[in-house]
Amino acid sequence: MKTDKNIVELLGEKADFYLEHVCEKITKDELQVPSKNSLEKVFG
Structure with missing residues (x-):
């Protein structure tokens, strides 16, 4: 996927560090996790 490659290129040498991280x-x-109407609840 082109987007995946772009992200890896932008992250450079640290791509694995960020993409493989497990908290x-x-x-x-x-x-x-936000619900479908989260913004409405906050700003509505």
Whole structure:
């Protein structure tokens, strides 16, 4: 995919560092995923 290659090129030598990172401090349960009407709730 062209977009993937562009991202890797932009990240340069650190591409693997950023793209292969696995966070060990924050679990999936701690994340707050936005809903479809998140902006409306905040700004509406």
